[in-house]
Amino acid sequence: MGEWLADGNDGAWTVNLDTGNGRWSAAVADGMGGHQAGELASETAILELHTFADALESEQTVCAVLERVNERVFQRMYAPRGRPGMGCTIAGVAVQGETAMFYNVGDSRAYLLRSREILQQSVDHTLRGKSSAQGRSHLLTQSLGGTSSRITLAPYIKRMRLAEDDVILLCSDGLTDMLSEDEILNILLQESDNPARTLTAAAVDAGGYDNVTVIVIGEEHDANAEVIRDRLPA
Numbered sequence: 001m002g003e004w005l006a007d008g009n010d011g012a013w014t015v016n017l018d019t020g021n022g023r024w025s026a027a028v029a030d031g032m033g034g035h036q037a038g039e040l041a042s043e044t045a046i047l048e049l050h051t052f053a054d055a056l057e058s059e060q061t062v063c064a065v066l067e068r069v070n071e072r073v074f075q076r077m078y079a080p081r082g083r084p085g086m087g088c089t090i091a092g093v094a095v096q097g098e099t100a101m102f103y104n105v106g107d108s109r110a111y112l113l114r115s116r117e118i119l120q121q122s123v124d125h126t127l128r129g130k131s132s133a134q135g136r137s138h139l140l141t142q143s144l145g146g147t148s149s150r151i152t153l154a155p156y157i158k159r160m161r162l163a164e165d166d167v168i169l170l171c172s173d174g175l176t177d178m179l180s181e182d183e184i185l186n187i188l189l190q191e192s193d194n195p196a197r198t199l200t201a202a203a204v205d206a207g208g209y210d211n212v213t214v215i216v217i218g219e220e221h222d223a224n225a226e227v228i229r230d231r232l233p234a
Contacts (some may be wrong), residue, residue: 013170013215014046016053025053027092028213030108030172032146037083041073045088045144048072056094059157062103066090066144066155073145087146091122091170093217095162103157106143109176111184112160113167113218118185123156138173167218171199174212178203188216 015026029045031038048069055061069090076082089106102110104122112119125142140146142154167188175184179202192198196214203212 013213014050014053015215015217016050022097023054023095025056025092025094026168026170026215026217027090028108028170028172028215029088029090029144030106030174030211030213032087032089032140032143037077037081037086038088040076040081040083041086041088041145044073044076045069045090049090049092053094056092056101057096059101059159062094062101062157063153063155066103066105067153070144070150070153074150077145085146085148087143089125089140089143089172093121093168093170098162099159100162100168101157101159103155105153105155106140107138107173108213109169109171109173111169111171111181113169113185113188114163114165116185116189118169118181118188120181121158121160125154125156165219167216169199170215172211172213174208174210175199175203175214177210178206178208178212 013026013028016024027046027049029042031042049065052065052068055065073087077084077086089104089108091104091108091110093110094101102121104110105125107124107126109120109124110122112121125140127139127141169184169188179199183202184199187198187202188195190198196216199214199216200212
């Protein structure tokens, strides 16, 4: 088991798998679609996070790392390919033994599949009561970058103990805008060699209008990820 990264238009993910010390981490980042250079923002966030993955040990260190990631995104706004106000959301998990720390900024989500139930482990940082045509608000109150001036970063962090058969799902809103939690659960309960690919295909078949980024990690799947890019209409 080792480390791998991927990036694409607006969607990026990283998996830093167990290297023998019982620690591993994973995250997805999703570029903000209403802002130019979302792909650079998500790529920057994932690369910076990957560099400091070993530091994700406590709520305090997770906050510190995300502050560093946020600073890097702001720096890249004025680099080649950068754009003022570019930004992304992020959702991830850091695991040490049987203890997991879920975290997110924005509306990318983390879920836990346990005992045939799907349980959200993240919080959408959006304006409540402001729904889009898809029935879910995308007016973000928190993001990495995404504003012309810095605002106070307040990531959501949740620590919990994992059970043997738990399955972790990290995803962008391109998945959860198109599939309900019951639909996601039904797919995860099916036997599949690559549930991440099955989920992204289902989102596209449902009329997916956004990039879809998915990571699924469980004892039976080890870790698999899928990014569907360029789904926005011309």
